[in-house]
Amino acid sequence: MNMHSKTDLRELSYAEAIREAMDIAMARDERVILMGEDIGVYGGAFGVTGELVEKYGTDRVMDTPISELGGAGVAVGAAMTGLRPIFEFQFSDFATLGMEQIVNQAAKIRYMLGGAVSVPVVMRFPSGSGTGAAAQHSQSLEAWTAHVPGLKVVQPATPADAKGLLLAALEDPDPVMIYEHKILYKMKGHVPEGYYTTPIGKAAVMREGKDLTIIATSIMVHKALDAAQTLAAEGIDAEVIDLRTIRPMDRDTVLTSVRKTGRLVCVYEAVKTLGVGAEVSAMVAESDAFDYLDAPIIRLGGAECPIPYNPELEKAVVPQVPDILEAARNLAKGRV
């Protein structure tokens, strides 16, 4: 997988881009610390923190014991009292052990206290399937946290956004949850040098088109772009939108596109029902954009089962490029 970028532009992998963002943030702000399991000498389970411990020491790159609930809570408490922790769950699946502190504490403290305290914590969640790690190491649970007012939830799809959204998250006074896709860590793309932020709450139109809209998140953005190329050769002009933030969602960008194309496919890796696709569809159905629809909305999401181990089954339970092509062709030809 490669971003289609000009060769004269500097390229970094998605993991390197995240590391660069943390490095920049730590260099400019003493309050920023990293916490997580095996993020020090090991460099992180996916190598994201890399050598940062050598530069900033174990006081600022802290290996926690295997204590997700406690670790997440320490990050929340530290964020309330002057530090800017970036907490890494080793796999997003293990955040289920830290949910108490995320959902009951981080998300609600500001509100419950009448605005007297902020919780500027950043949490990172390596997510998704494709590594053969089976049911307890492959989930996409971003909709869980996105259901909770008080949290902001982002899903960068490109190296540039991975960096920009992390820096934006650190600037944000509220808790920001960053869902990173494990398969994207090695993907390269252009990443601007130096400090910049990517706005939270703004989707990105990755490809303009007039025939149908494909709204995608995370790794599915790349599958959607692949599909759009094939569709273009068939005379179907797809617009591809990277949602980037799922709470708060960028209503304007979504509705504007649907008003233009009148056809919508929403594709994401998480289990299809009761997730991002339901929200996007409802947003359209509840707005004037509904009147512009020429066909029913199609959601493509994960199968209604845990992620299986067998590699063929694993591939089969999440949307692939041919699934997007089929949905788009049917929509374009008015077959649904």
Next chain:
Amino acid sequence: MRDTVTPNNIPYAIARYSAEELKDALKKMYLIRKFEEGAEDSYMRGLIHGTMHLSIGQEASAVGSCMSLSDEDKITSTHRGHGHCVAKGADLSRMFAEFFGKESGYCKGRGGSMHIADPSKGNLGANGIVGGGLPIAVGAALSAKRLGTGAVTVCFFGDGANNEGAFHEALNMASVWKLPVVFVCENNKYGMSTSTERSTSVKNIADRAVAYAMPGVTVDGNDFSAVTEAVDAAVERARNGEGPSLVENVTYRWRGHSKSDRNRYRTKEEIADWQSRDPIAAMAKLLTDHKIATEDEVAGIEADATRIIEEAIAFATEGANPKIEEVTRDVYTEETAS
């Protein structure tokens, strides 16, 4: 650590178990080693995907801890669970088939290395979540007590798991309700890259037992006899209705944590030092020293294990893949429309 020798200078295991039982234990230790070497080799040759956690170097802990258990007794296991599975009597062919993701595997190809289970033999399963098995073991012990089955549950977990809340909550409940469960900590000194010195406030994990008013003992986990002596006593205590115990088997994993480990948190010397304390070689010596087996018999046991693993790999290779149409089978007992 406990003295592993009985008053008349015969190691506990030699006095307690028959020659057949002891030779079977050695065979299981070889099976674990060779299963994992075979697994590693298959991985290197690209035959399987995903990751795996090898317990090479920890075989005495797995086999020794299950010596006094029957098929009615339960175990809960961990991500590093192949050894526990073999110790509890699993079929090596079905284990390998699971590793290869085949329908003939223990989990029908849905689970892989990290989820192998064999409920028919009392193995409630490996676990992908550190500490995930601890409360489950307490639940199994609650069933045994309420239903009067007489079964005991042995709960395996690592040193890293002792810092999860689940560990503390589980031990407390087991103690308060006096349940027949034995908590067996396999302290291999690291949770991934983090040493117990850097992660854990007490020197020995067994020291935690004090907080939950149960006996706690630390033993040399590479000494088969020491492991059986400590765990057997705890199992008996549990069976007699006297409640839970904590046993800490100090051991070492020779391989990296998983396939992505560069071993940057420990020295080559440390690894070599532990490799010189091979639990299988020690067990073979124990049996030959006490005339339980000749050196030829030991060689024969090892050859037997090698053959079983070769057959298991052949079985796994030939097996059929699961059908994609059946991917949502077993999410619920009865198929539901989503």
